Amino acid sequence: MKNIITLIGASALALSAGMTSAIAEEELFIYNWTDYTSPDLIKKFEKETGIAVTLDTFDSNETLLAKLKSGATGYDIVVPSHNFVELFIKEDLLQEINASKLSGYENLSDDFKNSFWDTGNTYTIPWMQGATSFTIDTDAYKGDIHTFDLLFNPPKELQGKIGMFKSANDVISTAQIALGIPLCSENPTEMTKVLELLKKQKEHVKIYSSDGILERLVSGDVAVHQNWSGYSIRAREKKASLAYAFPKEGVPSFSDNLAVPQGAKNYDNAIKFIEFMMQPENAAIQSNFAGYANGVKGSAKFFNDAMRNSPEVNPPEGTNFIFTKACSEKGIKLEAKVWESLLQ
Amino acid sequence: MKKLFNIIDQYKGVLPSALMVGIFMLIPILIIVVYSFMIPNPNGGGRTGFSFDFFQKLFFCRDLFDNLVFSTGYLKIFFRSMWISIIAVIVSLLVGFPVAYYIATQNADRRNFLVLLITIPFWTNLLIRTYSWILVLRDTGLVNSMLISSGIINEPITLLYTEGAIILGLVYTYVPFMILPIYASLERLDIRLIEASRDLYTTHWGALRYVVIPLAMPGIIAGSILVFIPSIGAFIAPELLGGGKNLMLGSLVQLQFSSGRNWPFGSALAVIIMAIVLIALLIQARNSRKNGTEIVH
Numbered sequence: 001m002k003n004i005i006t007l008i009g010a011s012a013l014a015l016s017a018g019m020t021s022a023i024a025e026e027e028l029f030i031y032n033w034t035d036y037t038s039p040d041l042i043k044k045f046e047k048e049t050g051i052a053v054t055l056d057t058f059d060s061n062e063t064l065l066a067k068l069k070s071g072a073t074g075y076d077i078v079v080p081s082h083n084f085v086e087l088f089i090k091e092d093l094l095q096e097i098n099a100s101k102l103s104g105y106e107n108l109s110d111d112f113k114n115s116f117w118d119t120g121n122t123y124t125i126p127w128m129q130g131a132t133s134f135t136i137d138t139d140a141y142k143g144d145i146h147t148f149d150l151l152f153n154p155p156k157e158l159q160g161k162i163g164m165f166k167s168a169n170d171v172i173s174t175a176q177i178a179l180g181i182p183l184c185s186e187n188p189t190e191m192t193k194v195l196e197l198l199k200k201q202k203e204h205v206k207i208y209s210s211d212g213i214l215e216r217l218v219s220g221d222v223a224v225h226q227n228w229s230g231y232s233i234r235a236r237e238k239k240a241s242l243a244y245a246f247p248k249e250g251v252p253s254f255s256d257n258l259a260v261p262q263g264a265k266n267y268d269n270a271i272k273f274i275e276f277m278m279q280p281e282n283a284a285i286q287s288n289f290a291g292y293a294n295g296v297k298g299s300a301k302f303f304n305d306a307m308r309n310s311p312e313v314n315p316p317e318g319t320n321f322i323f324t325k326a327c328s329e330k331g332i333k334l335e336a337k338v339w340e341s342l343l344q
Numbered sequence: 345m346k347k348l349f350n351i352i353d354q355y356k357g358v359l360p361s362a363l364m365v366g367i368f369m370l371i372p373i374l375i376i377v378v379y380s381f382m383i384p385n386p387n388g389g390g391r392t393g394f395s396f397d398f399f400q401k402l403f404f405c406r407d408l409f410d411n412l413v414f415s416t417g418y419l420k421i422f423f424r425s426m427w428i429s430i431i432a433v434i435v436s437l438l439v440g441f442p443v444a445y446y447i448a449t450q451n452a453d454r455r456n457f458l459v460l461l462i463t464i465p466f467w468t469n470l471l472i473r474t475y476s477w478i479l480v481l482r483d484t485g486l487v488n489s490m491l492i493s494s495g496i497i498n499e500p501i502t503l504l505y506t507e508g509a510i511i512l513g514l515v516y517t518y519v520p521f522m523i524l525p526i527y528a529s530l531e532r533l534d535i536r537l538i539e540a541s542r543d544l545y546t547t548h549w550g551a552l553r554y555v556v557i558p559l560a561m562p563g564i565i566a567g568s569i570l571v572f573i574p575s576i577g578a579f580i581a582p583e584l585l586g587g588g589k590n591l592m593l594g595s596l597v598q599l600q601f602s603s604g605r606n607w608p609f610g611s612a613l614a615v616i617i618m619a620i621v622l623i624a625l626l627i628q629a630r631n632s633r634k635n636g637t638e639i640v641h
Binding site: 060062063065066069070087090091160166167168169188191192195202205206207208209212219220221329332333334335336337338339340341343344 | 386387388389405406407408409410417418420421478482483484502504505583587588589590591599601602603604605606
């Protein structure tokens, strides 16, 4: 017993010692998506700059929005998706970083210097880009996997074994692409079709959740799951029969971005991190970890073999990538209604 | 003036706790109540203004074409939550009562040890304990693989992501709240009363029905309320074990603050859950007054 008390005392001491040293150091607080930040990248950044990094994670753009909107401060870097950037700017949640004046800006690929969500990179720089279709177990289904029919009109062997994201925007955008309806539709007749499709699909859906996708796929709990392309690589590495679909109807895709929120206490350190991420070598470390493309020219030569050869990063010729959109207020209201009636 | 000082002097002992309750409970609740009457901002938050929108939203909704129609959607969620919570209370009672009775009939040393055992699950984080149930219940999980390898079934039975799984999760989490109050009232039960009833020729069942249960009633009521209250607003068990397919009240509140972007409606729902809890507590208070037995904690 005495031993335990000494142990607790010792660890409490060690803890407080660690805390004081952390306060003395320069700090950076990053708020990123779950399981999305390369530990090697953080280690390299800490070693080169002497800045201690603390990482916190969120599960959806909506969570990030609600958190910043509620006045939460203390984060220096946040990672909103392209379709939320405009909204964050409009709500005055981000600080200007004027990336074009930062060192390393010349490394950004031109597509991301003129993106439709932040032309000229006043507020953001690109972080990772990937697809949002689905992962499927080719042992459970033998036919052509590149169609959304498998999700929305599942054949017998996939019925009851479908996993979907728990995010109104992701699920509804996918349904809209599958139906050939414009994204963020404000037309009630079209949205009724979306709701009908999703309601019909619900009978065969096992779970709506954006967490634990990897475990569900690898354990065989589900045979199909809506998934991000990079995350699908890690599932495949654990179970070889898992493949990623690039549906012929169009592939929803995203680009996540680094930004500095209002109220950031360590603005200068955040800028250092942004400059660090515009170096090809560093962007490649992050890509190798997460399995997504980045927006930095010349990073491909630092990719490892697994990244270079993976089918998830090299889609079939002629794949139609569709960037999801930021909906208007009316579009968002319709989406929320469809989502709530689906889950009632 | 002097009188005021006297009052303060008289109650200065409770001042710290009054401050605690005020700052950490009343003010947050007040903020929620104020928010529930505000006008929703399209991107989260609320505009100042006064609206009864939420009340209308409970029974009517604007369909996709913006027509106002009667809708049972939210009522369905409400009754689903009530139903699941009530079942969880009943199952907890059926499981908890025998356990409490068993503990109460042991000698003092053993009793303390057993009560300690009951509290052990609380040493582990709730999220981890709930995730463990996923490993046990899923198609390739412990239960199904054992049943399959023993040849009882060929195909896995769906256990996870059902209402049954939610109820299991709730019972597992909250059954100690049922056991402890029942144990507290049974501990003081005079064994000689049972002997007396047996001497008067009651059956085992009769002794239980007419002696033990009435005396354990305050504990049973307290336990039922302690299980019901957290169940009605539960979030973790429905989300993780229910598969998020059919909303319960807790998830509905969360939805309003995330993709629904309707903070006032979320706040209003939270107030409604609080009202349900309050009603449950009032019923209990009335009952204990009627029976003349206060619950001793």
